[in-house]
Amino acid sequence: QKEVEQNSGPLSVPEGAIASLNCTYSDRGSQSFFWYRQYSGKSPELIMSIYSNGDKEDGRFTAQLNKASQYVSLLIRDSQPSDSATYLCAVKRYNAGNNRKLIWGLGTSLAVNP
Amino acid sequence: EAGVAQSPRYKIIEKRQSVAFWCNPISGHATLYWYQQILGQGPKLLIQFQNNGVVDDSQLPKDRFSAERLKGVDSTLKIQPAKLEDSAVYLCASTPGGPDTQYFGPGTRLTVL
Numbered sequence: 001q002k003e004v005e006q007n008s009g010p011l012s013v014p015e016g017a018i019a020s021l022n023c024t025y026s027d028r029g030s031q032s033f034f035w036y037r038q039y040s041g042k043s044p045e046l047i048m049s050i051y052s053n054g055d056k057e058d059g060r061f062t063a064q065l066n067k068a069s070q071y072v073s074l075l076i077r078d079s080q081p082s083d084s085a086t087y088l089c090a091v092k093r094y095n096a097g098n099n100r101k102l103i104w105g106l107g108t109s110l111a112v113n114p
Numbered sequence: 115e116a117g118v119a120q121s122p123r124y125k126i127i128e129k130r131q132s133v134a135f136w137c138n139p140i141s142g143h144a145t146l147y148w149y150q151q152i153l154g155q156g157p158k159l160l161i162q163f164q165n166n167g168v169v170d171d172s173q174l175p176k177d178r179f180s181a182e183r184l185k186g187v188d189s190t191l192k193i194q195p196a197k198l199e200d201s202a203v204y205l206c207a208s209t210p211g212g213p214d215t216q217y218f219g220p221g222t223r224l225t226v227l
Contacts, residue, residue: 008154032214043205043218044157088156092213099169101147102213104156 001026004091006105014113019076021108023089026070032092033065033072038107039085048074079112086110116140118219120206126225132194135222138187139208147216148181148191149205157205163189193224201226 005024013019021035032051036044050056050063050072062075072091076083089105119138127133139146144165149157160179162170165186174181178197183189193200203223207216 004156034214043221044216045218046215049214090156095170099162100213101159101162101170102216104158106154106156 003103004105006089006108009109010111012111013079019079021074021087024071025091030091034090035074036088037085081112081114084112120219124223128227130195134192135204137189137206143208145209147207150202152202196226198226
């Protein structure tokens with residue numbers, strides 16, 4: 001089992017619809033979760049972080065965290081063609097020596113069709 | 115504020131040749147990461163520096179890859195000799211301290227023929 005799992009997609013939604021992206025993680029002790037967006041040929045950029053159970057909203061984006069079920073999701077409301085990208089889920093892990101690093105999923109490709 | 119700089123942007127080499135990549139992080143960022151991203155996959159951490167010290171190189175293929183961060187600022191990643199499976203984008207990222215908000219450079223796309 002991978003530490004961070006995402007459906008690779010592609011997920012295709014019509015313009016104006018809600019896109020739902022899901023991520024599960026294996027380390028029950030994980031506390032911090034991130035969604036990065038990566039446009040084709042570009043580098044990842046952080047769009048959402050979430051640390052507590054429940055929902056966190058930022059504009060058209062909502063991150064949802066359920067630690068008991070070990071999943072985190074990203075909802076994009078009123079999807080636009082400019083949202084077409086790969087969305088990477090990342091989970092912060094503590095290593096020996098209390099070093100922290102992000103464990104990355106493979107990413108979900110989203111296509112928003114006009 | 116200037117972002118993370120990387121060079122070169124593209125590199126094509128033949129297998130068994132050597133190659134080096136350079137990264138200059140955002141000014142004042144203590145932590146620097148080198149990632150390998152193969153097409154269709156998420157970033158894989160190769161090495162993490164805190165100032166000029168290595169804190170995690172557990173996934174760095176040390177028989178062929180090396181990295182340094184002299185003076186705790188810019189960094190170089192070297193591959194010698196390169197293999198076909200090293201074809202990927204090499205991303206450099208930096209943060210002021212912890213790994214939460216990582217600022218990525220544009221990456222170097224390496225093709226090994």
